[in-house]
Structures are given as C-alpha cells and as structure tokens.
Amino acid sequence: MANVNLGAASGALLTRKGHATPSVLENAIRTRTPRAPRKPDATEINPYARVSLRLESQENFRLRMYSAQTQRSLQDVISDALSEYLNRVIPDSVPDCTCIGGHNRD
Numbered sequence: 001m002a003n004v005n006l007g008a009a010s011g012a013l014l015t016r017k018g019h020a021t022p023s024v025l026e027n028a029i030r031t032r033t034p035r036a037p038r039k040p041d042a043t044e045i046n047p048y049a050r051v052s053l054r055l056e057s058q059e060n061f062r063l064r065m066y067s068a069q070t071q072r073s074l075q076d077v078i079s080d081a082l083s084e085y086l087n088r089v090i091p092d093s094v095p096d097c098t099c100i101g102g103h104n105r106d
Contacts, residue, residue: 053078062077063077086100
C-alpha cells in the first residue's frame with residue numbers, strides 16, 4: 001500500500017455543530033461521472049445458476065455425513081439428487097409436459 005501523507009490534524013478542522021461544510025475532495029468524488037456498465041464477454045458468462053436451499057438440521061446433518069463418507073462435495077450430491085428427481089419423478093408426475101422431460105402417453 002502506498003504511503004500517503006494526509007496532513008496533520010489541527011484545530012482548523014473543527015467547526016461548530018450545524019456549520020460543517022463538505023470538503024473540496026468530497027465534492028470532487030461526488031461529481032464524478034459514473035462509468036457505463038460493460039457487457040461481459042461470452043467466455044465470462046457463467047452457465048450455472050445459484051440456488052439457495054433451506055434444510056432442517058437433521059437433513060443437513062444427514063447430507064453432510066453422506067458427503068463425508070462418500071468423499072463427494074455437497075454440490076455434487078445435491079446436483080445428482082436433483083437430476084435423479086428431475087429425470088425420474090417429474091416426467092411420471094406430469095406425463096404430458098414434454099418441456100420438462102415428460103412423454104405423451106396416448
């Protein structure tokens with residue numbers, strides 16, 4: 001980190017309550033023009049979605065124990081379980097919806 005000399009504190013920095021005014025530096029910071037957001041490159045786009053999951057303490061404990069015993073990450077365990085559910089349970093419960101993997105049973 002660079003060594004910056006900010007000057008010495010003196011009585012000139014003190015003011016009465018209600019009479020304080022912004023410093024020159026503070027005004028310069030506030031008047032900066034914001035940069036336009038840049039668009040990410042195709043290589044920067046993350047193909048994964050972040051999902052939050054609430055578990056009861058017993059479910060959390062069982063999941064962590066299974067993860068430790070199989071030496072697999074929690075992410076892998078949950079992802080595989082979700083894939084299994086989406087591939088086996090969902091198509092049978094909504095057979096007419098081909099958009100989520102169901103098949104039309106005529």
